[in-house]
Amino acid sequence: MEETKALIQQRRDKLHEIREFGVEPYPHKYEPTHTTSVVHRDFAETQETPDETQRIRLAGRIMTKRDHGKSSFAHLQDSEGRIQIYVRRDKVGAEPYLIYRRFDVGDIIGVEGVVFRTRTGELTVLVDAVQLLSKSLRPLPEKWHGLQDKQTRYRQRYADLIMNPEVKNVFIKRTQIVQAIRDMLNAQNFIEVETPVLQPIYGGASARPFTTYHHTLAQSLYLRIANELYLKRLIVGGFDRVYEFSRDFRNEGMDRDHNPEFTMLELYQAYADYRQIMALTETLIANTVARIHGTTKIPYQEHEIDFTPPWRRLTMIESIREHSENLDPGALSADALYSEAVNAGVALAGDESKGEIIAELFDAFVEPKLIQPTFITDYPIEVSPFAKKKPDNPAFVERFEFFISGMEVGNAFSELNDPVDQRQRFIEQANRLENGDEEAFMLDEDYLRALEYGMPPTGGLGIGIDRLTMLLTNQYSIRDVILFPQMRPES
């Protein structure tokens, strides 16, 4: 149906006419000598008269076209930018010009010629040979307003990228962010590894998994919700510093900072504790910001975020004291804390432990207010089954998360390496799993076996790469930093 629509049919007709001239509309290759940005740089001094000895070949997509009888102006867009071309019948010849007249906005062409400046001052390629490289059959969005509709932008990211150069910049920056982190970690002798995405037992985070099935093995497998337990197996095996940019999958809701699949950097460093990881974290991120922006103070939405170390750090208890109205979880019994929390409007089921209530209070009162980079330390043990207890207070663990603009961006702890303690924590989780908590952990005997061989004291860190990219590119939604965000099927 759609294929017969008038605009597409017109282009099919032109395609046919072009073939009748003996021209192949989809040739196999073209060899440009320049890109648009190189032309703009190398010919910056060029005036109205072209230097006939400096011939160039450019390839790109026609983005505008203004026909004037026996001549025509157009703009060509390549991966780096745009440049105007000027096609004249007396330069390219009568028949090639007839063929050119059948080119449309959206077509990909190659041009050859010299560079000059028009009387309005625009650097322009005076074309004496033009070749179709790919005929476009589908009209692009309008040249002035571009493509606005979010649904179309997400579903047809290719069209979004053609029409909105700032979108492309976001994704280039995303790659640069990952590259910057990778470079710094490599320079510190971290080893980048790859661990299973398909896992027989999921773990390392609290989340519902995606489940799939392996026919030959006749068993269920899970898409990883984290790669934590595999990286720590590698620490056991003697890799003292490992990391992985891990695509993780969580079968949960979608909103401005959650996508069902997302990217997490996890790293583990043997012989370090969470304090060292804290120092590593702020350095890593501040240096990344500086490398991308040339400064450590950048705007995000309505705020200016200052990434300059050291970041503020306070314990979870302190943060609740600071941001709630006189709630001091440290001084209250579990029952008293429960009443206070309910009075303060926190939704609780009633069966929460004290530590879980503390975590809920933090989520309700503190998290949204943490705009500047802030480390929150010392989490309740109940919500931290892989973290080592505080030596002086076994109700809490050596753990921190860091928050920016009200978003949790990273999570770290001194890794629990006592296999007996770890088994006990697994058993508590297994009970919750039996009671229907789909997000509780499965008991992972193989992981416990690894710990029984002995894992050195280790610090571990996870950083949400999508959220970090949102912050460093000033994007409001995670969908704007994921090339192909999850969408419901069209109709």
Next chain:
RNA sequence: GAGCCGUUAGCUCAGCAGGUAGAGCAUCUGACUUUUAAUCAGGUGGUCACAGGUUCGAUCCCUGUACGGCUCACCA
């Protein structure tokens, strides 16, 4: 999962106490060899998301569905 808002031409958007729709750009025809949101003249293009209901009559009012956006919930 809930609430609110949206869905009109290829794109960006108007519109209507309820009387079967408009603009700009794109597209088509013609003119035009330094234009640039080119210009000038004349055309084409719509199941007004989908399905019901109310009505003499529905793009408009009502209900449902689909998809999307925002907020909330879930998600450490």
